[in-house]
Amino acid sequence: MQDFIIIGHKAVTTGGFSLNDMPGSAGRMDILCRCINSVFFLSHDLRRDVQAHLLLLGDPNPPRIIRFNGEKLRYLNPDERSAGALIKKALELNNISSLEIRSTPGVWVRQADLRTLLDEFTGDGRKIFYFREDGEDLRNITEGIKDGVFILGDHLGLTEEEENLVLEMSAGTISVGPLSLHADHCIILIHNELDRVMIDQIQR
Amino acid sequence: MQDFIIIGHKAVTTGGFSLNDMPGSAGRMDILCRCINSVFFLSHDLRRDVQAHLLLLGDPNPPRIIRFNGEKLRYLNPDERSAGALIKKALELNNISSLEIRSTPGVWVRQADLRTLLDEFTGDGRKIFYFREDGEDLRNITEGIKDGVFILGDHLGLTEEEENLVLEMSAGTISVGPLSLHADHCIILIHNELDRVMIDQIQR
Numbered sequence: 001m002q003d004f005i006i007i008g009h010k011a012v013t014t015g016g017f018s019l020n021d022m023p024g025s026a027g028r029m030d031i032l033c034r035c036i037n038s039v040f041f042l043s044h045d046l047r048r049d050v051q052a053h054l055l056l057l058g059d060p061n062p063p064r065i066i067r068f069n070g071e072k073l074r075y076l077n078p079d080e081r082s083a084g085a086l087i088k089k090a091l092e093l094n095n096i097s098s099l100e101i102r103s104t105p106g107v108w109v110r111q112a113d114l115r116t117l118l119d120e121f122t123g124d125g126r127k128i129f130y131f132r133e134d135g136e137d138l139r140n141i142t143e144g145i146k147d148g149v150f151i152l153g154d155h156l157g158l159t160e161e162e163e164n165l166v167l168e169m170s171a172g173t174i175s176v177g178p179l180s181l182h183a184d185h186c187i188i189l190i191h192n193e194l195d196r197v198m199i200d201q202i203q204r
Numbered sequence: 205m206q207d208f209i210i211i212g213h214k215a216v217t218t219g220g221f222s223l224n225d226m227p228g229s230a231g232r233m234d235i236l237c238r239c240i241n242s243v244f245f246l247s248h249d250l251r252r253d254v255q256a257h258l259l260l261l262g263d264p265n266p267p268r269i270i271r272f273n274g275e276k277l278r279y280l281n282p283d284e285r286s287a288g289a290l291i292k293k294a295l296e297l298n299n300i301s302s303l304e305i306r307s308t309p310g311v312w313v314r315q316a317d318l319r320t321l322l323d324e325f326t327g328d329g330r331k332i333f334y335f336r337e338d339g340e341d342l343r344n345i346t347e348g349i350k351d352g353v354f355i356l357g358d359h360l361g362l363t364e365e366e367e368n369l370v371l372e373m374s375a376g377t378i379s380v381g382p383l384s385l386h387a388d389h390c391i392i393l394i395h396n397e398l399d400r401v402m403i404d405q406i407q408r
Contacts, residue, residue, distance in 0.1 A: 020224060023283045030283040034241070043384040044359075078386065079227045079234040080284045155248075177396045178403040180247040182282065188392040192381045199382040 003149040005053045005117060006035045006183055009156045013061040015092030019084045027058040031154045033083035038187035040070055041078050055114055063113045066090045073106030114162060118169045121149045127171040133180055135173030138189060142197045150190060152183035207353045209257045209321060210239045210387055213360045217265040219296030223288045231262040235358045237287035242391035244274055245282050259318055267317045270294045277310030318366060322373050325353045331375040337384055339377030346401045354394060356387035
């Protein structure tokens with residue numbers, strides 16, 4: 001299984017946002033919605049063996065983590081509003097605590113921060129990878145990133161504090177290519193690399 | 205320069221559609237919007253040496269071709285509604301004919317069909333590529349696809365008639381990997397391959 005963590009520094013932590021203004025008053029929620037599309041969609045199918053963890057750090061109730069699980073996920077369409085509606089439903093729950101609760105099939109929400117999430121993954125022996133332009137080329141380390149946990153930032157990248165935490169806990173930094181890309185585009189490139197590894201292994 | 209042609213078989217050809225219902229009453233206009241994002245966006249920048257041609261075949265005025273040119277393009281943000289608003293503005297013009305007219309900076313619209321568009325490209329000596337799962341792996345023909353014209357379908361793929369036309373005029377069929385992907389995801393993979401070719405050439 002692959003896990004993708006996407007950090008939304010300004011993404012609001014209330015269900016009161018408008019699906020008509022996700023880039024504005026919802027704090028660039030559109031970025032997180034596009035990442036959900038990239039994590040899960042195949043042509044006429046969903047990727048099942050994958051999860052997305054949205055870390056929302058905007059007002060008024062940060063931090064919130066919304067987890068999407070491909071195996072259980074329902075009611076997701078490819079458009080931004082569809083992912084936005086599932087995020088909204090999760091944030092609308094009024095009993096959110098550090099214990100995860102389910103909002104819709106395949107979607108859970110809780111109060112938790114980046115360190116908590118990374119501790120859980122490293123506790124399970126999972127390898128964490130961080131994307132940076134000066135990282136190792138994805139194509140050189142394909143097998144090593146199988147079952148990886150991938151951390152991606154929003155339009156603001158990662159703060160210095162977050163980057164220090166991630167570098168301390170990560171197995172390595174990765175680059176997807178010569179140009180700097182949006183998080184949702186990086187996810188497509190990671191998936192493609194891993195799809196190719198998977199097929200190679202089946203055909204061997 | 206790369207050119208991407210994306211066919212929207214149900215995409216409406218009137219500016220009267222709602223930005224709040226692009227997957228529904230606008231005829232999967234959301235697919236075309238995501239393709240516009242994939243064609244143009246870099247992190248904090250736009251790709252300049254690239255064009256997108258949306259072929260809209262839905263009611264009430266098909267066919268329409270909307271051309272986006274990266275060098276001239278303005279007022280485009282990454283979210284689906286932003287691309288949708290530019291498409292809407294183009295379709296709202298009331299003097300659309302077979303002569304291209306500009307709706308906003310970097311966006312033009314006209315009445316034209318697939319054959320007309322492909323004839324123009326082949327007349328200019330450009331190579332046309334079509335994406336199909338049984339095509340040649342993108343990674344094996346990287347240099348050959350430079351300055352290519354890439355044809356992608358929406359959720360319906362291409363009709364038999366379109367496919368026959370394209371195969372007759374194309375330089376080859378290409379596959380982006382072992383799984384069948386959405387058009388906007390294929391575009392990301394093409395760009396990445398060409399970015400790598402470009403950097404290799406600079407570094408040689």
